[in-house]
Amino acid sequence: MKPESRLLQNIVTRSSSPWMDGSGGSADVVISGRVRLARNLRDQKFPHLLDERSAKSVMDSVALAVNQMNGKEAVPPMTFVPLDDVSSLDRQVLVEKHLLSPQHAQPGRGRALVTRPDEKMAIMVNEEDHVRLQCLHSGLGLETALADAMAVDDLLDEVLDFAFDERSGYLTACPTNVGTGLRASVMVHLPALALADEVGRVLSAVNKLGLVVRGLYGEGTEGTGNVYQISNQITLGQTEKEIVEKLTLVANQVVAEEQRCRDDLLETKRATVEDLVWRAWGILTSARIMSSSEAVKLWSEVRLGVESGIVHGTDMKGINEILVISQPNFVMKSSGHALTPEERDYRRAHLIRQHLASV
Numbered sequence: 626m627k628p629e630s631r632l633l634q635n636i637v638t639r640s641s642s643p644w645m646d647g648s649g650g651s652a653d654v655v656i657s658g659r660v661r662l663a664r665n666l667r668d669q670k671f672p673h674l675l676d677e678r679s680a681k682s683v684m685d686s687v688a689l690a691v692n693q694m695n696g697k698e699a700v701p702p703m704t705f706v707p708l709d710d711v712s713s714l715d716r717q718v719l720v721e722k723h724l725l726s727p728q729h730a731q732p733g734r735g736r737a738l739v740t741r742p743d744e745k746m747a748i749m750v751n752e753e754d755h756v757r758l759q760c761l762h763s764g765l766g767l768e769t770a771l772a773d774a775m776a777v778d779d780l781l782d783e784v785l786d787f788a789f790d791e792r793s794g795y796l797t798a799c800p801t802n803v804g805t806g807l808r809a810s811v812m813v814h815l816p817a818l819a820l821a822d823e824v825g826r827v828l829s830a831v832n833k834l835g836l837v838v839r840g841l842y843g844e845g846t847e848g849t850g851n852v853y854q855i856s857n858q859i860t861l862g863q864t865e866k867e868i869v870e871k872l873t874l875v876a877n878q879v880v881a882e883e884q885r886c887r888d889d890l891l892e893t894k895r896a897t898v899e900d901l902v903w904r905a906w907g908i909l910t911s912a913r914i915m916s917s918s919e920a921v922k923l924w925s926e927v928r929l930g931v932e933s934g935i936v937h938g939t940d941m942k943g944i945n946e947i948l949v950i951s952q953p954n955f956v957m958k959s960s961g962h963a964l965t966p967e968e969r970d971y972r973r974a975h976l977i978r979q980h981l982a983s984v
Contacts, residue, residue, distance in 0.1 A: 629706040636744060637718040637958055640946040640980070643743045647941025649764015653932040654880045656812040656852065656945065658767040660774045663797045663806040664756040667788040671798040672751045680735025680751050687750050690784035691739055700776050701741055708736040717954035723761065726752060746777060753798045756781070765876055767809055767869045775865070794861060804861030809869050811876045816851045816929040817886035827882050831855055834875055850921035855879065887933055902930030910981050915974040920951035943984030950976045
C-alpha cells in the first residue's frame with residue numbers, strides 16, 4: 626500500500642484526533658482552536674476558473690513544494706494525497722473529522738489533501754483557493770496554532786510564488802479573505818448557556834464585535850449539540866497577531882459566560898442538571914437504535930456532566946470521540962459495507978455503547 630493510502634486509511638478508520646484530546650487552555654468549554662491561511666499562485670486563475678489541466682498544474686506545484694519542505698527539519702513531514710481516487714465515503718469521513726470542507730469533498734478533478742498522522746496540520750489544494758492551510762489544536766491554543774501554520778507557510782513560500790499585492794495583501798477568491806488570508810476560529814461548547822436560554826444573547830454580542838458564528842461544520846450549519854464556531858470576518862487591515870488576539874479575548878469572554886452559567890445552574894438547579902446528565906448517559910450506554918442528531922444532543926449533555934464534575938472516571942478525549950463515531954459516514958465506514966438508514970442507526974448505537982464501555 627502506498628504511504629498516502631496507508632495514511633488515509635488510518636485517519637478515516639480511527640475515532641480519535643489529537644486536537645480533540647481535551648488538553649489546552651479552557652478545554653472544558655473550547656474544544657479546539659484553528660487557524661487557516663488562504664493562498665493562491667500568482668500565475669494561475671482561481672480554482673473555480675481552472676480547467677482540468679491547470680488544476681493538475683497547481684497540484685503538481687504544491688506537491689513539489691511539500692516534497693521540498695519535507696526535506697527540512699523545521700516542521701514534521703506531511704503526505705500529499707490526491708483526492709481523485711479517494712472514495713466519496715472516505716471524503717465525507719474527512720469532512721466529519723474537519724480535514725476537508727463539504728465543498729472540497731464534492732466530486733471534481735484536480736483536488737488534493739496534504740496532512741500528517743496527527744491531523745493537526747492539513748492543506749486543501751484547489752478548494753476555494755489554491756492552498757487552504759489549516760492548523761488545529763486542542764483547547765484555546767490559537768497563538769501556537771498560528772505559529773505552526775506560519776512556519777509551514779514560510780517554507781511553502783520559498784518554492785511557490787503566491788499572489789500578493791503590496792497594498793491589498795494576499796489575493797484570494799473571496800474578497801473577505803483578502804489581506805492576511807487568515808481565518809482564525811474557536812469551537813466552543815455552550816450547553817449551560819443553552820439551558821439558561823442565554824446563548825442567543827451571548828452569540829448576538831459576539832456578532833456585534835465583527836465576528837462570525839457558525840455551526841459544528843462551519844458555514845451553513847447550525848449549532849448542533851450546542852457547539853459553535855466563532856471566527857473573524859475580515860482579514861484586511863489587521864495583522865495576523867491582531868486577529869488572533871481579538872478572537873482570543875472574545876473567546877475568553879464567552880468561556881467566562883458559560884462557566885458563570887454552569888456555576889449558577891449547579892448552585893440553583895443541581896438535581897435538574899444531574900438528572901439531565903445521567904439520563905443522557907443511560908440512553909447512550911443502553912440504547913439499541915440512535916440517530917446522529919440524538920447522539921450529538923446526548924453527547925452534549927454528557928460532556929456537560931464531565932466538564933462540571935458530575936461524571937467521574939471518564940476523560941474528555943473519550944467523550945469527544947463520540948462526535949466522530951456518531952457521524953453517518955464514519956458509521957458506514959466502520960461497518961465495511963453499505964447500510965440502510967435503520968441499520969446505520971443500530972450500528973451507531975452499538976459503536977457508542979462499545980466505546981463508552983471502553984472509556
